[in-house]
Amino acid sequence: MNMFRIIKEELGNIITAFITPLVALLLLGYVYSNVFVENIPYGIFDNDNSALSRNIISQLQNHPGLDVIYYAESESDLEEAINSKKINAGIVIPEDFSIDMAMKKSPNVMFLIDDTNMLIGGNALSYSGSVIGTLNAGVQMKMMQGNNMYDSVVKSTMGTFSYAERLVYEPQGGYTRNMLYTIAPVVMQMFFLTKFSLPLLKRKKKEFVTIKFKSKQFIMSVLDIIVRTLIISTASVIASFTGLFIIRKLFELPLRGDILIYAVLMYAFFFSLMAISFVFAAFIDNAAYFEQGYLMLNMIFVLLSGVAYPLYMMPENLVRWVKVFLPIIHVAIPLKALNLKAIGWDVVLPYLNSSFKYTVFWLIVGVSSYSISIAYKRYRALDESKEEVEDDALVSIN
Known part of the structure; x- marks a missing residue:
């Protein structure tokens, strides 16, 4: 041999x-080396310009997973920024959002997500949803308190709406x-x-x-x-x-x-x-x-x-x-x-x-x-x- x-x-x-x-x-x-699950480039189009919308923007800016770097002048402008890869995701706050919220009309915000990278897109959607979910729970608490509901009852009621964010297995998302x-x-x-x-x-x-x-x-x-x-x-x-x-x-x-x-x-x-x-x-x-x-x-x-x-x-x-x-x-x-x-x-x-x-x-x-x-x-x-x-x-x- x-x-x-x-x-x-x-x-x-x-x-x-x-x-x-x-x-x-x-x-x-x-491919996976540049998967950043923190400081995801994020854009905002605020068509309401109210105290509530500014509060939403402030919460998004303070979120460690999002990096708000783009403020669009229109919805199409925000879409163009996502398509050109300037940002990976964004939020559209519609006109009269705060008024509709006060009138209990259940207004909606719209998330625009670039999901070509599923890990980044999924995290951006999760971060955005956690911010809006937390604010939504806070607004509901204020409405209940405004209807003369006791604080203890409000807390027990809102317990079912608790919003928690948890990344299983590895906090870096890797x-x-x-x-x-x-x-x-x-x-x-x-x-x-x-x-x-x-x-x-x-x-x-x-x-x-x-x-x-x-x-x-x-x-x-x-x-x-x-x-x-x-x-x-x-x-x-x-x-x-x-x-x-x-x-x-x-x-x-x-x-x-x-x-x-x-x-x-x-x-x-x-x-x-x-x-x-x-x-x-x-x-x-x-x-x-x-x-x-x-x-x-x-x-x-x-x-x-x-x-x-x-x-x-x-x-x-x-x-x-x-x-x-x-x-x-x-x-x-x-x-x-x-x-x-x-x-x-x-x-x-x-x-x-x-x-x-x-x-x-x-x-x-x-x-x-x-x-x-x-x-x-x-x-x-x-x-x-x-x-x-x-x-x-x-x-x-x-």
Whole structure:
């Protein structure tokens, strides 16, 4: 077995293994690096110019999440400012707003939001709504007090209208950035299955049909699969870690924990991918169809990884089946926890244990089905050769 020959043959895959995670991580890291959930550029069009509208403006100016930098002269002017990216959101206070409020006509204000960036748009809408909701509760309290309602009754009544603002998990709103920890294995899974393992095993299947089991050539072919898997896995581990390290330097993405734990997690992930690849190679003849189907389901893999949507929120039966079929679920959660919380072996070992069980199960199923498919193709080839011999015999007799 010539190691240099194997590396030369797999050079294209090695380069792809380096480039794919780097490009994906850098691109998504750049997209989420400028996601500012505080001091969002904000505009105001006050067509009422009353004490109430000025109070609304004052509250918007004092909100830490909004940066009021634009005062429009008309509604169209405010829309133009949003379209030209001067601001990300704005509010339109209509004419006679305070009068309609005093007359209890339930007037409305209008929010204009640029939602091309959903995180910024969602936060701008949330901040604006919290300001208006708080002022609305205050106005209702004054109206109740004006109707000779006792303060204690007013407070108990307004308890149902309490307005509180809470950002779950992370006050900086950077939870979306933490999906980058999952993007690395997702991208590597797509490359590994569609560009390396499935084409390799399909190519080897043709070789195994023509050689005998337990022969020297058969053993060398098996070793060739193992060596190529180790080479691509090593290149992928180095590339994914390099991408995360660059993201850390450029965009301040947290990167903590033991690098050895990271490497072990990723190697376990690639071995599990190789195990289930035998199943795919046993039954799939057209790799193009597999690649198209995989791309259609790629987003589902991200959602079911346990990072985008917590496992405890999923039905128990769904989690059970996901753990049986999806290898990424055994690496995505510990990988995120490793980088965010610097977890140790005591936390990682249960995930490695489940990944090991996954690999062993699918390796047994995969190798068995792969061997059966080889035996079937060998039988078909032998049967076809017999038919050709019989046809040649008939031709010679004639």
